[in-house]
Amino acid sequence: MAALRPGWRTALSPFCRAFTGPRYQLAPERGAERRDAAPSRVSRFCPPRKSCHDWIGPPDKYSNLRPVHFYIPENESPLEQKLRELRQETQEWNQQFWANQNLTFRKEKEEFIHSRLKAKGLGLRAESGHKATLNAEEMADFYKEFLSKNFQKHMYYNRDWYKRNFAITYFMGKVALERIWNKLKLKQKKTIN
C-alpha cells in the first residue's frame, strides 16, 4: 500500500476521512501478511507521447486486476490531481489485497491437497505421471474452511472498497463538472472577445 501524503489527506473532504480510519485497523493484520505479500510488479509500460488518455493493461498475474497507467495533463487542476492520486492509491491497495488473497489461496490449496493425499496414502503424482488432484467434493471442505477463515478480512475489504469506489466516482463527477464549467467560461470569454 502506498504511503499517504499527509497534504493530500487533509485537503480532502470528510468523504476521504471516512475511510482513512479503517485503514489503520487494516494495518495490524496486514503487517503480518506483508512479509509474504505478492511481489508488486511495477508497470514498465510507457504510453505513446501523443496520447492524453489513461491506459489499461492486461490482467495482473497475481491479482487478476488490470493496472491503469494514469495520464497526467499539463494543466492538471488540484481536484484532478486528488482524483488521480486517489485512483492510484486505490489501485495499489486493491493489487496488494487480491494478489495476497490469490497467492494465499493457491498456497493453502496445495497444502490441503498434499495433506489429504498423504492421509489417503497416495503420492503426489498419479500413475499417469500427472499431478494428483482431489475431486470437487473433497475440495469442498477446503473451500468452506478458506471462506470462513477469510470472512473478517473480506468484511473490512468490502467496506473499504465501497467507500473508495463511491469517493472515486464522486470526485470523477466533480472533475467532470469542473471541466464543463471551465469550458463554458472559455466559450464565454471567446464570445466576448
Place this chain on the structure above:
Amino acid sequence: MAASPHSLSSRLLTGWVGGCVWHLERRSVQESPHKFMHLFRSINKQWITFQHFTFLKRMYVTQLSRSLNQQVKPKPEPVASPFPEKTSSSQAKAEVYELRPLSPPSLSLSKKPNDKELIELESASIIEGSVDVGKETKDEKQWKEMKLHVDDLPGILARLSKIKLTALVVSTTSAGFALAPGPFDWPCFLLTLVGTGLASCAANSINQFFEVPFDSNMNRTKNRPLVRGQISPLLAVSFATCCALPGVALLTWGVNPLTGALGVFNIFLYTCCYTPLKRISIANTWVGAVVGAIPPVMGWTAATGCLDAGAFLLGGILYSWQFPHFNALSWGLREDYSRGGYCMMSVTHPALCRRVALRHCLALIGLSVAAPILDVTTWTFPVISLPINLYISYLGFRFYRDADRKSSRKLFFCSLWHLPLFLLLMLTCKQPRGGGSDKGEPQS
C-alpha cells in the same frame, strides 16, 4: 471530427448529464498512435536498416536489464512498439551500465559492455534479442487506451446492462401481464415492458459498478466492461441513472404507481441488498429469488392495478424456480466463490444447497396445482405441466443424492428450458374471462 461525436453522444445517451460526461471523457485533440504502428511495421519489413539496428540496440539493452532470461527461439517477432522516443540514448546508456551485475546465460557480459560489443552481440543474437523484446512488446500491445469510441458504446452498454438477463426479466414481466385477467391493453403492455427493461438495465449496471474487483477474479465475469476499463465508473452510474429515472417514471405515470413502486423497490433490493449481501451471508440467495419474482408481479399489477392472489402465485413460481436454477449453477463455481469471498450455500452449506433446490422443484408442482385453484388457469394446466415438473424434480433429486458436477449441470440446463415452457403452458391454459383476448379455448 469534433462536431459529429457530440451529436452522436446526445443521441446515444439520454440525459444532458450523461452526454456532457461522455464528451468530457473524450479528448480528441491528438491523432491516434496508428501512424507510429505503421511506421514501425514498415521498419520490420526491412530487416537490415540502420534505424532498426539502433532501435533494436536500445530496446535490447533496456530489455536485457529487465529480464535475465534469454529465450533462444529463432522467431522474428515484430518489434512494433511505438515507445522508443521515451528511451533516450542517455537512458539506454544508463541501463547498459546496469548490466554489470547481471549475467544472462547465453551471453558473457563479464566486461563492461560498450557500444561496439553491443552491436556485435546484436548481430549474433538479433533474433534472440527481439524475442524478449517481442515478449515485452506483446505485453505492451495488450495495453489499451482508455478512450471511449462512439461505435463501441452500444455494445458496451448492452454488456453493462446485462442485456440478455434484462430480456429474460422483460419476458417474465410480459408473461405476468398476459396471464392477468382483463382486456389486453397494448399501449400499457409496451410501456410496462420498456419501463421494466430500463429498470433492469439500471439495476444491472449498478451491480457491475459495485463488483469490479470481484468480477475481475471470476472467470464468468472477467470480461465485463468496467473490469476491462472500457467505460468509467462515472459513466456507468450516469447510465444507470439515465435508465432508472425514465424507467420508473414510465412505470409510475405511464402504467400505475403500484408498478412504479415495485420497480423502485426491486432496483433497491437488487443493488443495495442482494449485491452487498452476497459477501456477507447466504441469505443473499433468498433475497435474489425475491428480486427474480418481482418482475412478473409487476406485469400483473400493470394489467390489473392490484396485488391479488394471481400476482403472488406468479411471483411464487419465479421465486421457486430461482433455487434449482441458481443452486445448480453455483455448484460448479465453488472454487471461485471461495477465493473471491462470496457467501454461497454451495460453499458453506452444501447439503442445504441441494435440499433447497429439490424442495423448490417439488414446490413448482404444488404451485401448478394452486394455479387453477386461484382461478389463474384451468385444471388442464397442472396435468400438462406435470411431465416437465416431474422431470425437473427428478433432476433435483439426482442433484440432491449425487451432489456432483454432472447432476448440477443437468439441473441447471433443465431449468433454462423449463421456465419458458412452464410459462407458455400457463398461457395456453389461462382461465378464460369475459371480454378477454384469450390464447384459445382450453379443453377440460
